[in-house]
Amino acid sequence: xxAMDHIVLVGASAAGLTAxxxxxxxxxxxxxxxxGEELCPPYDRPPLSKHVLAxxxxxxxTTLRQDADLQRLRxxxxxxxxxxxxxxxxxxxxxxxxxxxxxxxxxxxxxLRPRRLPFGRDLAGVHVLRTLDEALTLRxxxxxxxxxxxxxxxxxxxxxxxxxxxxxxxxxxxxIEPTPLAGQLGTQVGGLVADMHQENxxxxxxxxxxxxxxxxxxxxxxxxxxxxTLLPAxxxxxxxxxxxxxxWLADSGLPLGDGVLCDSTCQVAPGIxxxxxxxxxxxxxxxxxxxxxxxxxPPNKPSPPxxxxxxxxxxxxxxxxxxxxxxxxxxxxxxxMAGARPMPASNTSTATHRHASSxxxxxxxxxx
Amino acid sequence: xxxxxxxxxxxxxxxxxxxAADVFDQRDxxxxxxxxxxLPPDDLGAQVEDAALRCPxxxxxxxx
Numbered sequence: 001x002x003a004m005d006h007i008v009l010v011g012a013s014a015a016g017l018t019a020x021x022x023x024x025x026x027x028x029x030x031x032x033x034x035x036g037e038e039l040c041p042p043y044d045r046p047p048l049s050k051h052v053l054a055x056x057x058x059x060x061x062t063t064l065r066q067d068a069d070l071q072r073l074r075x076x077x078x079x080x081x082x083x084x085x086x087x088x089x090x091x092x093x094x095x096x097x098x099x100x101x102x103x104x105x106x107x108x109x110x111x112l113r114p115r116r117l118p119f120g121r122d123l124a125g126v127h128v129l130r131t132l133d134e135a136l137t138l139r140x141x142x143x144x145x146x147x148x149x150x151x152x153x154x155x156x157x158x159x160x161x162x163x164x165x166x167x168x169x170x171x172x173x174x175x176i177e178p179t180p181l182a183g184q185l186g187t188q189v190g191g192l193v194a195d196m197h198q199e200n201x202x203x204x205x206x207x208x209x210x211x212x213x214x215x216x217x218x219x220x221x222x223x224x225x226x227x228x229t230l231l232p233a234x235x236x237x238x239x240x241x242x243x244x245x246x247x248w249l250a251d252s253g254l255p256l257g258d259g260v261l262c263d264s265t266c267q268v269a270p271g272i273x274x275x276x277x278x279x280x281x282x283x284x285x286x287x288x289x290x291x292x293x294x295x296x297x298p299p300n301k302p303s304p305p306x307x308x309x310x311x312x313x314x315x316x317x318x319x320x321x322x323x324x325x326x327x328x329x330x331x332x333x334x335x336x337m338a339g340a341r342p343m344p345a346s347n348t349s350t351a352t353h354r355h356a357s358s359x360x361x362x363x364x365x366x367x368x
Numbered sequence: 369x370x371x372x373x374x375x376x377x378x379x380x381x382x383x384x385x386x387x388a389a390d391v392f393d394q395r396d397x398x399x400x401x402x403x404x405x406x407l408p409p410d411d412l413g414a415q416v417e418d419a420a421l422r423c424p425x426x427x428x429x430x431x432x
Contacts, residue, residue, distance in 0.1 A: 051380065
């Protein structure tokens, strides 16, 4: 095996950071380079749709490592830089500005990107929520007191509806399934969630899909549903799921399909691994929600000695999950997108949710 | 066993509550950790260790 002197991590969020932690903890003393598309150092995404959007948590509080802890990892942090190409044979990653990074080992942790509607993209007032910047931009718009329509009633959509309603805004939640969270929790619990939203003053349009967004003067003015209902809107939040951020790997030759296909140890090819939401690895559990728990390696505790550890990382952590539900299911999740219909978020929840906080935050009271 | 939390590091992920609900809770207003029991009994040791392990912000320290 060639010397492993330089490991490049592409992706500067939870999975990339956890991988860096694990490498240093396991004694890797070589060069670590982390490439991140956003300008912020690694931060926590789940609060974005809740306390950050509500304005009760200062944005800097989402930072996952304070400066001193980050420096302890001795990483060359390349933030605001986007990887655009991987050559596995030459072992190089190319960045958008043309810089080329040679690596001995590579960890792909580029996560997910929000799915968008095929129309209305040029209209002001149409938002997605995945990054801190997007959360702060949306919050700034909410301060003007707009009428809000949230499209998509999975975890993220219901959270955003609850949070915006807690700010006293006029909020309508649109979802294709009979109840909010039907894909995640079933219609029985989803019905309770629906009741809670309505008691809190969120208007629900369930069992409906969106067919168009109308604009006036370059800004969104209404959401059109499949029964021709017109919902007036000043701000629209699209929360219809997410897709793995693998566009930069399209010509790499790596196996892709609902993420980067890897084995049960997250290896994609010799010396190349995938981690976090972008990794599609075989696992018997049908659990589907993207979560912290699939970060592949414990961040702050040495691994158990080999004789006590299972070769299957899933067996070590019962909360590990795979989006695909198994090695045979590699259909790109976007293939089931029928035109502009908002998808149930069973497979496509955008944020990395922690269930405890997600569930409690579906009520405006808890999100306020 | 003694549990020490660092509120400044906490990002309100809620993983600790899932792992050890008798020891950790979250503030309603911002989701930041609340330590219910800084000296949990030994039979909660595994849960508390798990909570520390899961914390994405490394905000939990367990002293034995």
